[in-house]
Amino acid sequence: MALAMHDGSRRMVGNRVLLTLLIAAVAGAALLPFANLSPNRLVSGQPVMLWQALSAWQLGGLTLIGLALLLAALSQPLGGRASSRLALIATLPLLALDFYALGDYAHRALVDASPAARVSQGATFWILLFVCALIAIDALQRLRLGLARRALYGLAALAIVIACFAGELLAPLSIMREFANQRDNFLDQLVRHLLLVAGALVPALVVGLPLGLLARRRERLRNGLFSVLNVFQTLPSIAVFGLLIAPLAALGKALPWLGDLGIGGIGAAPAIIALVLYSLLPIVRNTYSGLAGVPGATLEAARGMGMTPRQILWRVEIPLALPVILSGLRIVTVQAIGLTVVAALIGAGGFGAFIFQGLGQYAIDLVLLGAVPTIVLAVVADFALRLLVALSRPADAR
Amino acid sequence: MNGTIPGVPRLRAAAAGNLRLGALIVLLVALTLGMAQLEPLFRALFPDLGNPLYRRDSFLNLMLAHIGLVLVSSLISVVVGVAAGLFVTRPAGREFEPMVSSLAAIGQTFPPAAVLAIAVPLAGFGFAPTIIALTLYGLLPVIQNTIAGLGTVPATTLEAARGNGMSASQILMRVELPLAMQVIIAGVRISVIINIGTATIGSTVGAKSLGTPLIAGLVGNNLAYVIQGALLVGLLAIVTDLLFERLERHYAFGD
Amino acid sequence: MIELKGLTKTYAGKRVVDDISLTLESGEFGVLIGPSGCGKSTTLKMINRLVPLSGGRIVLNGDDVTDLPAEQLRRRIGYAIQSTGLFPHWTVAQNIATVPQLLKWPKSRIDDRVDELMAMFHLDPVEFRHQYPHRLSGGQAQRVGVARALAADPEVLLMDEPFGAVDPLTREVLQAEMKRVHQQTGKTIVFVTHDMDEALQLATRIALLNHGRLVQYDRPIEMMVTPADDFVREFIGQADLGLKLLSRRWVHQYQRAPSLEHHATLPGLDHCWQLDDAGRPIALEGARLDDDSERTEVKPEWTATPEMSMKEALSRMVWYRVMVLPVIDDQGRLIGEVGMQGIMGIQAANGMPAS
Structure with missing residues (x-):
């Protein structure tokens, strides 16, 4: 009987995930502010609810999008793929409206306010953005679109976001004012963040790949090697950064030419060393398991056809292990982007500098100016490397 | 496992492992309680520092605060995460499984430090944002591994359980959870280890932890503080990891 | 049910x-x-x-x-x-x-x-x-x-x-x-x-x-x-199909009394068992396919039991090239025999094609 009732509700609601997301969005919008208006940078502002912030046509548009999504969640009259397509398409105007309404509100609210007054985004803004992304993920999963169409959707969403940031629309928002103040510094820190990550990954690969091969060829070494490397993965990053300072400072003092090269207790040197230590385990482990995953029969066949050990390594083992090795690279890249934030605490710079500076001054916008780009960077790197992993697989296994 | 009676080398390895874990625990407790006794050592190592021993709080307090942060957040993470993992693997919640899985995968690419920073505008400074960030972040590996662990239970085993007349809750409690336990605990292990690290940074948003002397040392250029905090938190992480390794092994069935 | x-x-x-x-x-x-x-x-x-x-x-x-x-x-x-x-x-x-x-x-x-x-x-x-x-x-x-x-x-x-x-x-x-x-x-x-x-x-x-x-x-x-x-x-x-059928038939269904003396009626099929004191078969005279040897020693490999399937019995006859197998009880005593001819006989009686 429970089953029958369950079937009954399912007959009316075609997509319970979408319905849940809609209810969450409506509840969020009803309870939490869309924006905050404060007289200056340091005073916490007053909350502005969605219906207070949006103009009549914007509210109407939002309602229409909401109704379209509700329609997509029901099994009648659309149902199936048509529903998912409608939901996917509806996310684009929702995304645009979320950004546009915030920027538009900021323009209107600041027209006759003091120059120190600030508008910042509230929880409902983030919730709508988040729900938008989740609806898109759900719809894309249901539709099982090909790579080209998924990329097309991604580009459309990206174009909307870029268009919002390109003009003056979002300029009055306090985080964008913060960005304008820090523009040059922001680019510096971005480059620095990326350099730190790259500076850690290259040595980690140079050391890690041969170590992985060694672990495969000498299985006896494997357990010892893995447990040593695992210790670094276990240690909190800030502890490793901290523990490296003293020896490196001593080294820099003892050998002044090293100090001249920039190697000292604080800054990039301990950061990069620590990042390399963190990156080694995933690279070594994935290289090992990639190679170990090559079927014994394949290796035997390669030997049987007269390949030399070197030929077997380059033509058989490495191509077959590549997807797993690249997955290791994906893990360490994302991890390094995150750990570099912490490295700002030992003066290595990067987006972490904004975060900790902002935390120190209780300047939330500065915190966000560091945190949000770091997250975007990590997600983008993850996505790009996942794509690379997929491309490294044989075409029929993607 | 390759015999009914574990071989002598295995026993010897297990004994060595016990000894090492025991030694590390003793070291952790001794350092937590007796860091002050090491003051002459730090004075000798850092002759330039006027005050080479962190005294604003006892290391025992800091250790307990740190463990408290991790324990509270991990308990919430485990309860919520396992419940969510169970929900999306039952018939009623299966529709949510792809969404929750990709959410857990994407969420884990977020840097923990950035999540901690973003919790500040939501919850202010102090204990609350740290607990929120730790709980949210700790959820993800638990959910992911709960789903993965339940997914490793062979279909034939489930069919046999049903065919032998077990009810849905009996199958869950007697078959699925015990078989998934190793993978679930591996997820909890990842989550706890990350949280021990993130709790350290929690002191930058005002939560008391072993990171407090560490960060104070970095800011105030006092390397002795840095080493005192780093040693303790590093030991705590290693001991915790080894304990979880044991727990995981306890739930290994088959090879 | x-x-x-x-x-x-x-x-x-x-x-x-x-x-x-x-x-x-x-x-x-x-x-x-x-x-x-x-x-x-x-x-x-x-x-x-x-x-x-x-x-x-x-x-x-x-x-x-x-x-x-x-x-x-x-x-x-x-x-x-x-x-x-x-x-x-x-x-x-x-x-x-x-x-x-x-x-x-x-x-x-x-x-x-x-x-x-x-x-x-x-x-x-x-x-x-x-x-x-x-x-x-x-x-x-x-x-x-x-x-x-x-x-x-x-x-x-x-x-x-x-x-x-x-x-x-x-x-x-x-x-x-x-x-x-x-x-x-x-x-x-x-x-x-x-x-x-x-x-x-x-x-x-x-x-x-x-x-x-x-x-x-x-x-x-x-x-x-x-x-x-x-x-x-x-x-x-x-x-x-014929073999499958035989796999559902048992030796005791085809068993007949053992021949303990020569019958000169059918050349080639004439045979007789020699027993030891305990009644166990020790040799077969005649009924051998591949040569004219008069006497073949009985080996355990080519004996049959009443519960054996006829498929297996036939297989033993073919492999050891004998027209007839001794059927023995669990003490090894001769209790009957089963032969090529018998297989055909019963199959024909069941309406199977005689091919």
């Missing part, structure tokens, strides 16, 4: 089991067989309601299976499947005790039952009781799987290709054991397989399914002798 009445299963509008009706009497060994996708497994799983019925009824010893709570029903029915589905985190004893545990039997009764079943399946309790499944060989695991299915003394035993994943040698041993267990316990068994030899070896009733429909439901011999249509004939296999 199991009655299927107009049993039907529809998946997405497609009838995978289509109006199947049959009755299996208590104590019978029924085999559901057919090509893959014919609905045999689905039919089996509807009996313990692992698959819900779309139409029709199943009556088990007078009870409609849909009247009982599914879990209670399943505890009355043993269930063994391919690759065993043993619980990897439980020992052999715990696995066997699954259903008794669910039924909350007292511990001592469970222990006794586990011992009894381990003995029945020749599993040494000392060695295996506390063993975990990953340490068992395929054949041992399969025995534990069947023992588990029998643990609570179920009214019916369902087996879904239980020997599908073990090697051919083990499979033969397991089939022989299954046959013995069936005879010992008198259980009603429903067994799914796609292997006709397995079906002929084990079944007392065979139901042949195709495209979800019951094509023929008969005793094995009838199915071979009077196939309902070409599909049945083809499925049973034309080439060695």
Whole structure:
């Protein structure tokens, strides 16, 4: 009987995930502010609810999008793929409206306010953005679109976001004012963040790949090697950064030419060393398991056809292990982007500098100016490397 | 496992492992309680520092605060995460499984430090944002591994359980959870280890932890503080990891 | 007794089991067989309601299976499947005790039952009781799987290709054991397989399914002798039909009194047995195919027992090139003989083509 009732509700609601997301969005919008208006940078502002912030046509548009999504969640009259397509398409105007309404509100609210007054985004803004992304993920999963169409959707969403940031629309928002103040510094820190990550990954690969091969060829070494490397993965990053300072400072003092090269207790040197230590385990482990995953029969066949050990390594083992090795690279890249934030605490710079500076001054916008780009960077790197992993697989296994 | 009676080398390895874990625990407790006794050592190592021993709080307090942060957040993470993992693997919640899985995968690419920073505008400074960030972040590996662990239970085993007349809750409690336990605990292990690290940074948003002397040392250029905090938190992480390794092994069935 | 009445299963509008009706009497060994996708497994799983019925009824010893709570029903029915589905985190004893545990039997009764079943399946309790499944060989695991299915003394035993994943040698041993267990316990068994030899070896009733429909439901011999249509004939296999038939025939059916002196009536077929003092055959005079040697020593390899299948007896005659085998009892005493001629005689009497 429970089953029958369950079937009954399912007959009316075609997509319970979408319905849940809609209810969450409506509840969020009803309870939490869309924006905050404060007289200056340091005073916490007053909350502005969605219906207070949006103009009549914007509210109407939002309602229409909401109704379209509700329609997509029901099994009648659309149902199936048509529903998912409608939901996917509806996310684009929702995304645009979320950004546009915030920027538009900021323009209107600041027209006759003091120059120190600030508008910042509230929880409902983030919730709508988040729900938008989740609806898109759900719809894309249901539709099982090909790579080209998924990329097309991604580009459309990206174009909307870029268009919002390109003009003056979002300029009055306090985080964008913060960005304008820090523009040059922001680019510096971005480059620095990326350099730190790259500076850690290259040595980690140079050391890690041969170590992985060694672990495969000498299985006896494997357990010892893995447990040593695992210790670094276990240690909190800030502890490793901290523990490296003293020896490196001593080294820099003892050998002044090293100090001249920039190697000292604080800054990039301990950061990069620590990042390399963190990156080694995933690279070594994935290289090992990639190679170990090559079927014994394949290796035997390669030997049987007269390949030399070197030929077997380059033509058989490495191509077959590549997807797993690249997955290791994906893990360490994302991890390094995150750990570099912490490295700002030992003066290595990067987006972490904004975060900790902002935390120190209780300047939330500065915190966000560091945190949000770091997250975007990590997600983008993850996505790009996942794509690379997929491309490294044989075409029929993607 | 390759015999009914574990071989002598295995026993010897297990004994060595016990000894090492025991030694590390003793070291952790001794350092937590007796860091002050090491003051002459730090004075000798850092002759330039006027005050080479962190005294604003006892290391025992800091250790307990740190463990408290991790324990509270991990308990919430485990309860919520396992419940969510169970929900999306039952018939009623299966529709949510792809969404929750990709959410857990994407969420884990977020840097923990950035999540901690973003919790500040939501919850202010102090204990609350740290607990929120730790709980949210700790959820993800638990959910992911709960789903993965339940997914490793062979279909034939489930069919046999049903065919032998077990009810849905009996199958869950007697078959699925015990078989998934190793993978679930591996997820909890990842989550706890990350949280021990993130709790350290929690002191930058005002939560008391072993990171407090560490960060104070970095800011105030006092390397002795840095080493005192780093040693303790590093030991705590290693001991915790080894304990979880044991727990995981306890739930290994088959090879 | 199991009655299927107009049993039907529809998946997405497609009838995978289509109006199947049959009755299996208590104590019978029924085999559901057919090509893959014919609905045999689905039919089996509807009996313990692992698959819900779309139409029709199943009556088990007078009870409609849909009247009982599914879990209670399943505890009355043993269930063994391919690759065993043993619980990897439980020992052999715990696995066997699954259903008794669910039924909350007292511990001592469970222990006794586990011992009894381990003995029945020749599993040494000392060695295996506390063993975990990953340490068992395929054949041992399969025995534990069947023992588990029998643990609570179920009214019916369902087996879904239980020997599908073990090697051919083990499979033969397991089939022989299954046959013995069936005879010992008198259980009603429903067994799914796609292997006709397995079906002929084990079944007392065979139901042949195709495209979800019951094509023929008969005793094995009838199915071979009077196939309902070409599909049945083809499925049973034309080439060695005669041999298959012989695999369902036993030496005692063909046995006749031993010839203890020469009869000069038929040249070449004339033979006589020489016995020792205890009445055991020591040599055969005549009836040898390949040479004219008058006397052949009897070897244990080419003797027959009354329970041996005629297929095996024939195989021994061909391999050792003798026209006739001595039939001996368990003391090795000559109690009869079985010969090439006898095989032909009875087959012809059964209306088989004499080719």
